Amino acid sequence: MKRTKIVEALKSQAYQSAINVKGWVRTKRGSKGVAFIQLNDGSTIHDMQIVVDLEKLGEDSIKFVHTGACLSVDGKLIPSQGSGQSVEIQAESIEVLGAADPEKYPMQPKAHSMEFLRENAHFRPRTKTFSTVLRLRHGLAFAIHQFFHQKGFYYLHSPIITASDAEGAGEMFRVTTLDAKNPPLTETGEVDFSADFFGRQTNLTVSGQLEGEIGALAMGEVYTFGPTFRAENSNTARHLAEFWMIEPEMAFYELEDNMDLAQEFIQYLVRFALENYPDDLKFLDERLAKEESQKKAEERSEMGLVEKLRFVVENDFKRITYTEAIDILLSSNHHKKGKFQYEVKWGIDLQSEHERYLVEKHFKQPVILYNYPKNIKAFYMKQNENEEVGRETVRAMDVLFPGIGEIIGGSQREEILEKLEQRIKELNMPEESLWWYLDLRRFGSAPHSGFGLGFERLLMFVTGMSNIRDVIPFPRTPKSAEF
Ligand code: 4AD
Numbered sequence: 001m002k003r004t005k006i007v008e009a010l011k012s013q014a015y016q017s018a019i020n021v022k023g024w025v026r027t028k029r030g031s032k033g034v035a036f037i038q039l040n041d042g043s044t045i046h047d048m049q050i051v052v053d054l055e056k057l058g059e060d061s062i063k064f065v066h067t068g069a070c071l072s073v074d075g076k077l078i079p080s081q082g083s084g085q086s087v088e089i090q091a092e093s094i095e096v097l098g099a100a101d102p103e104k105y106p107m108q109p110k111a112h113s114m115e116f117l118r119e120n121a122h123f124r125p126r127t128k129t130f131s132t133v134l135r136l137r138h139g140l141a142f143a144i145h146q147f148f149h150q151k152g153f154y155y156l157h158s159p160i161i162t163a164s165d166a167e168g169a170g171e172m173f174r175v176t177t178l179d180a181k182n183p184p185l186t187e188t189g190e191v192d193f194s195a196d197f198f199g200r201q202t203n204l205t206v207s208g209q210l211e212g213e214i215g216a217l218a219m220g221e222v223y224t225f226g227p228t229f230r231a232e233n234s235n236t237a238r239h240l241a242e243f244w245m246i247e248p249e250m251a252f253y254e255l256e257d258n259m260d261l262a263q264e265f266i267q268y269l270v271r272f273a274l275e276n277y278p279d280d281l282k283f284l285d286e287r288l289a290k291e292e293s294q295k296k297a298e299e300r301s302e303m304g305l306v307e308k309l310r311f312v313v314e315n316d317f318k319r320i321t322y323t324e325a326i327d328i329l330l331s332s333n334h335h336k337k338g339k340f341q342y343e344v345k346w347g348i349d350l351q352s353e354h355e356r357y358l359v360e361k362h363f364k365q366p367v368i369l370y371n372y373p374k375n376i377k378a379f380y381m382k383q384n385e386n387e388e389v390g391r392e393t394v395r396a397m398d399v400l401f402p403g404i405g406e407i408i409g410g411s412q413r414e415e416i417l418e419k420l421e422q423r424i425k426e427l428n429m430p431e432e433s434l435w436w437y438l439d440l441r442r443f444g445s446a447p448h449s450g451f452g453l454g455f456e457r458l459l460m461f462v463t464g465m466s467n468i469r470d471v472i473p474f475p476r477t478p479k480s481a482e483f
């Protein structure tokens with residue numbers, strides 16, 4: 001018989017009709033002559049209840065039915081007697097496609113710690129929490145393409161192996177053509193890791209932005225969406241060595257248009273999740289509420305997950321300049337009581353404690369900070385005119401979210417050749433390797449802007465997960481590197 005997905009079967013009202021479902025056992029329990037199996041196939045957060053009449057099918061029919069086993073069940077769809085589900089399946093035959101020895105299967109029918117689940121990443125998607133996160137991850141990836149397609153943006157595939165270093169921060173993974181069996185050696189006999197990719201120094205991309213600019217200055221509005229690599233800081237709950245980034249890049253957009261798009265984009269994605277994944281979000285909402293209830297009262301979030309998502313969809317993000325943000329921080333009680341670990345003064349790169357203060361304590365909502373000091377931002381950002389000496393700024397913007405911190409970084413780009421050349425010189429950057437980037441300013445330059453949204457940071461916000469490793473199926477950490 002053809003398999004019906006559980007998500008479809010649960011919606012069906014074709015009572016008494018024959019049906020086949022396949023999936024993995026969550027739990028099994030029994031009472032006088034009847035066994036109840038909760039079966040899940042990943043198509044929904046909900047399980048299908050399988051009712052087994054042991055007198056009819058025999059005790060042996062469930063002998064190998066344990067948590068984790070994979071079953072194919074033929075039966076009849078019937079209205080459910082119990083609460084919690086509308087239909088269930090009266091089993092007629094149960095085939096065990098793959099048994100799971102309960103003594104050895106690592107996933108038990110109980111709540112496991114996140115750390116334990118990370119160590120068992122190969123079974124993690126079988127848990128409710130992770131299958132939910134993965135459904136949302138899929139849904140939002142789809143919504144990203146839908147959003148841009150509807151707006152007439154083109155999906156540009158930027159390279160993963162590249163010679164460019166968009167952020168200039170030197171946090172790159174080098175790519176070499178090293179032959180492991182016969183590696184080139186240095187004069188002192190050590191492996192020479194400076195061997196290059198066909199004679200060039202290349203790295204895994206830290207951002208598709210510079211290539212995105214090539215697209216924007218020909219096609220108008222483009223976006224990239226792919227894996228991105230940074231060799232730093234991967235030991236925090238908000239950083240990954242391999243993460244996914246969405247980078248729209250638009251000709252004829254000024255910074256203000258860029259901010260408008262960033263807000264519209266995030267609101268669209270959050271609304272998409274609310275409209276299309278209500279059951280998954282309800283589950284995550286309850287999960288988070290449980291987690292919050294274990295925190296100290298003053299650390300507890302005032303809003304539930306769904307409430308937070310609705311708030312973001314319904315309210316404009318607050319927009320303030322970097323300079324205004326510094327003034328707010330300086331006049332705050334936090335500053336007066338000396339509670340900030342890092343000193344606040346104009347020119348500093350804001351630390352996460354400062355960002356958190358602004359979004360979580362002061363504004364209690366998403367904030368877009370813009371016009372940052374030139375010295376703490378990347379070379380390509382457009383310089384503001386009429387600046388106070390010593391307080392030069394660039395047309396940068398960061399979108400900060402409660403509980404997450406920076407979710408988007410972006411800017412208007414410097415489109416004037418001479419200014420860009422001068423900045424590259426000031427920073428001692430290798431101008432030769434940027435010849436093509438400068439060519440874009442030499443021939444048919446135009447004002448343009450763009451930003452990068454960290455996909456996993458967005459997912460943390462939407463799912464309420466507190467560690468970034470729990471919103472990506474295979475986080476790149478030493479412990480999970482075997483996949
Ligand atoms: O602020 P970033 O470094 O900006 C850029 O890469 C620009 N080239 C984007 C652009 O203008 N096209 O990174 C953008 C976003 C951050 O706001 C953050 O959400 C995410 O990417 N991000 C990370 N996410 C997870 N792990 C990391 N190590 C991340 N580094 C950045």
Ligand code: MG
Pocket residue numbers: 406408409
């Ligand atoms: Mg940034």
